[in-house]
Amino acid sequence: MGRLSGKRAIITGAASGIGRASLLLFAREGARVLAVDRELAALDAAVTEASAAGGSALALAADAGDEASVAGAVGRCVAEWGGVDAVFANAGVSGGRIPLLEQTVEQWQEILRVNLIGPWLMIKHAAPAMIGRGGGSIVCTASVAALRANAGGSPYSASKAGVVSLVQTAANALLGTGVRVNAICPGLIETGMTRPIFDLARARGTEARIGQLNPLQRHGRPDEIAAAALFLASDESSYVNGQAFAVDGGLSSTHPFAGHRR
Secondary structure (H helix, E strand, C coil): CCCCCCCEEEEECCCCHHHHHHHHHHHHCCCEEEEEECCHHHHHHHHHHHHHCCCEEEEEECCCCCHHHHHHHHHHHHHHHCCCCEEEECCCCCCCCCCHHHCCHHHHHHHHHHHHHHHHHHHHHHHHHHHCCCCEEEEEECCHHHCCCCCCCHHHHHHHHHHHHHHHHHHHHCCCCCEEEEEEEECCECCCCCHHHHHHHHHHCCHHHCCCCCCCCCCECHHHHHHHHHHHHCHHHCCCCCCEEEECCCHHHCCCCCCCCC
């Protein structure tokens, strides 16, 4: 029996990177997954792969930072499968590397809309569907950029710090309902969002140095974050609530230092 057998799940940002890896893993572990993304072609391909591997998934083109879209996604999951047991609010945008003093209000608004308002909207609309059935699990993607400087641009980092606060306040606002809310703080993971960093390093011949600042001295993979999301979405984490888990090779465990190299 799969670790999510019988669960009905929603994953946003499911067309690529961490979301896609989570879609495939959740489906393999027995969940029926509503996969949400704005990129329909890539989303359809991911859903096809999940279904071909024996999973159960549906694609829904939607904007994770738009309230009508989020409400519609929750409604679709309930209509298709009778409820919602788990949500992975994973969709996000980076905002690029624009210097702080050159950023615009519009750039900040868009990053906050997707990265912070989006997870809040999912909590707002998914929690009531879970409360009526005794509870559920909501997992949000934050970042190590929420915990320390220099892991992302200012608006991105601020939005992810907001996600950490959101899961703490939401977990307490939902006390007694059985709905758990937690966050994952990934370190440097190779995804579509971070691809420019990896492409530049490969072009320079410095790929081996990517991730050297953490104790494992390597970058992470989407499937490693998906595994953390699976744990938090499953009943195995039934006593975990209001927490932000760093999955970063140990990067956030220390201040910068010059370590010994083997």
